[in-house]
Amino acid sequence: MHYFLNGSLLSFDTGFGFWVFITTIVFLWAMNKWLVPPIMSALKEREDRIRESLETAEKALAEAEKISRSNEKALKEAEITAQKIRKEALEDAEKVRNERIEKATQDAEKLLENARLKIEQEKKSALNELRNQVAELAVQSATIIIKSELDKEKSRHLVDSFIKDLSKKN
C-alpha cells in the first residue's frame, strides 16, 4: 500500500500537530470564555439555593419546635393558673357562705336577745303595775278595815272576804 502522507506511526507530525494545537487551543478558549462559565454559574446558583433552602428549612423547623415547646409550656402554665383561680374561687365562695351563715346566726341571736330584753321589760313593767295595784288595794282594804274597827270579828271577816274576793278577782 502506498500512503500519501509523510511520517510513520510513531513519529510526531509537525504540521498535523500544529493544526491540532491551534484548533484545540481555539476551542478551549471559546469554551473557557463563553460556554462553560454560564453553566458553572447556573449549577452553582442552583446548588447554593438548594443548600440555602435546606438551611432555612432546618432553621424554620427548629424555630417551629421551639415555638411549639413554648406553647406547650404556656398551656401548662395556663392550666396551673386556671386551677389555682378555681381553687381560690371555691375558697372565696366557702368563705362568703360561712360569713353569711355566721351573720345570719348573729342576727338571729340578736333578734332573740331583743325579744328576751323586751319580754323582760314587759315583765318588769307588769310587775310594777301589779305592785301598784296591790298597794292601792292594800290602801283600800286598810280604809275599809279602819271603817269597821268596832267589831273585830266583823273586821276579820271583812278582810278575809276581801282577800277571797281578791283571789277570785285574780
Place this chain on the structure above:
Amino acid sequence: MIYVVRRALATLFFLIVFGPVLLATNADTEQNSAPIDVMGKVINHDYFELFGGGKVYLPRMFYSGGEWYFFRNTYSAIESGEFVRGEEGGIVRADTGEPIAFDLSITSHLMYLWFSLILTFFITYLAGRKYRQGIGRDSEPKGALLNIFETLFVFIRDQIAKEFIPKEKYERFVPYLFTIFMCIAFMNLFGLLPWAAAATANLTVTATLAIITFFVTQLNGTKDHWKHVFVFPGVPKWALIILTPVEILGLFTKPFALAIRLFANMLSGKIMIVCILGLIFVFTELFGAVIGVTSGVFWVLLTVALYFLKALVALIQAYVFTLLSSVFIGMAVEEHHHDHEDSSVANAKDVALQNH
C-alpha cells in the same frame, strides 16, 4: 421502540458477521499484496472515509522548497507535475525528490478531531442555552440530554477537578478538563465505527493534548511548585544534585506518559480488531475458503467481545487522561501553608514529636 432497536441490532450483527466473510471470499480478486491492510486502518490519511466505503479526498497544503502549495487533493498535486509519489510513502518534489518540509494538509484524523471538538462545543452550547433560559438554574434539569450532560459535567467538576485541585482554584480548570474529556471520549468513540478512525490512536494528537496539559500545568504552577522542582525543601544540599534533575525530568515524563498511555490504548484496540478479523483472510489463504469462512464466525464473535471492551476502554481512557491532567494541575497549583520544611522526613519528625 424496543422492537425497532432489536431489529436494528440484529441487522447490524448480521452485517458485522457476514461483511468481513464476504470480503474474504473476494480477497483473491483484489490487487493488494497483503490480504488486509492493518496499518492503513490506523494511520492518518489524506482522505476521509464514508460509511459504505466512499472516500472524500481532503485538501493538501504544505510548505516545500521555500514556497507554499495549495491543492484540492493529493491527486491534483501529482497531476500538476510538481510532485510525485515518494519511494517510502508520501509525496516528494518532482524536481529535487526531497520530501515535504511542513505539511499542513487536512487529514482524516484532523477531521475526527474537529468533529469531536465541534460536537463538544455544540453540546455545551445547547446545554448552556437551556441553563441561560433558566432550566437547570431555577428548576431541576429537564430532558434526558440535559440530564446526561449535567451528570458528565458535574462528574468532571466534582470527581475530577474538585477532588485533586485545591478548592479555591479548581473552577478555573473545569472548562479545560471538561473539554478534553468530552473531546477525547468522542474521538475514542469515533474509533468504534468500522469505517472511521480514532484520532487518539495517533501519537501526534495525544502528544499535542499532553503538551497542552503540560502548558496548563506549568503556567499555573505556584512558587511552591517551582521550589519543589529546583530546590526540594527538607533534603540535604548534596542530594539536590540527584533530586533536581529527576524533578525536572519528572515535569516532562508526566505528559509523556499521558500521551503514550492514550495512544497505545487506542491504537492497540484498533489493531487487535483488525488483526483478529484479518485471521479470516489468513485462514482462507492457508486452508481454503471453507475453513476460513467457518472459522470466521468465531473470529467475529471474538471481535464483538473486543468491541464491548473497546467501548469501555474508550471512556476509561478519556477519564484517565482527564483525571491525570487534573492530578498534575492540582500538584502544580497547590500551595503549602506550612512554615516548616515540608517533606516526609519533617512529617515523620512531627509525628514522633506528637507521640512523645
